[in-house]
Amino acid sequence: MSEDHPFQSEDSPKLNSKFLFRWEKSQDSYILLYPEGVIKLNASGAEILKRCTGEMTVAEIITQLSELFIGAPDVEGSVYKFLEISHAKGWIEH
């Protein structure tokens, strides 16, 4: 990926410890809870965040997402984009 992306394929993004990421039955969704806020994630966003444990590389996340969302166009680009936005919002760190 290009230099301006916060993550390279060998990086292992990790959820910011201030955030709580979990399944919420009443919303039928994965949610991200943080001081004074709640964010509800769609299915693919949730699948990416689930893997931001600091142990899985971006390349591995892309491989797994490609297997989960068979036939989806540009999974790689979408994962990078999601990571970039999540990083800008402070949800994940290096």
Add this chain to the structure above:
Amino acid sequence: MPKDGSNTEVVRLDGQGKPMWLVLELTYRCPLKCVWCNNPLDFEDYSKKELSTEEWKRVLHEGRELGALQLGFSGGEPMLRDDLEELVAEAEQLGYYTNLITSGIGLSLERLQALKKAGLKQIQLSLQSASRNLTDELVGARAHDLKLEVARMIKAEGFPMVLNVPVFRQNIDQVQEILDLAEEIGVDYLEFANIQYYNWALLNREELLPTREQITHAEKVVNAARERLGKKMTIYFVIPDYYEDRPKACMNGWGTIHLTIAPDGAALPCQEVRVIQGLEFPTVREHNLEWLWNDSPLFKKFRGDEWMKEPCRSCGEKEKDFGGCRCQAFLLTGDAANTDPACSRSPHHHVIEMAINKTHEKHREPRPLIKRNVGAVTVAFMDK
């Protein structure tokens, strides 16, 4: 996976009819005497009516069943409840994101560690100024040094921390010094919250409301700090609705996402709502939360937009601001269904303009500030 990278989209919860934000005002008791306190003027009357530990636990259970996610332990000073750790542990086990909203008084290292152990997620600490004399004068106690000590302890224990600074005429010119202090402490979120004028703050409004020039200057300082600090510290600056021309989207609409439980168990759409005369405030002692939230006349009173009068009724922004604040409409116009006078389209907007005019030096008659203190005002003749 959706095309065009739209998996990056996050959906902000709109509540979908669920009280996502639950605030428990555990007590109105407090060791401080803040002149802008948003607790009721008759706060003294509640101390004997506080819910028991078991009653609060029932509220926690029923809240989760209704879909509440964010939980605030507030007050008064919640540290005055010696069952706080027990309630936090219960809330954690139920899956809430637990926030403690405190003045810091009574937050010893021992209790902080117990709260950590109970699973508390986040702490919002209030600070009123960057200098000892000013803080201590404003809150009516020797609190400044203690608050700073607590702030450092909170960071040392690894909690995310919101430093909440209520803003008014007497401290707004200290924004830079407070920013520097927050940066030095390592605050994660710094919130400059211009106070809202209800209860004690309304009583003292003429002395507390800052000038327009003060606000403009403070905003400039905050914007420069945001640029300098980037992601290191998130800075919120909430300007007072008196200067906004548009009303605030109060509570994101009446009975849409927010539920407050007062010390005596009254279920309220906001913390100030008891200022509105003529409403009934049933409690969790008589009803379950599900009924209180969904069906009580109080929560239905201003839900949706059926209740609106002109100019709100035909206004294109009614879904954005919900007509502003019902409490402010009542307090300043005498009718809670009126448009919030903070709105420039309100026929009562002149009451806001008059208050602003009085902030100019040439119109000011200096007055003493009335501290929130037992006996500071007599409420014996108030209609209840």
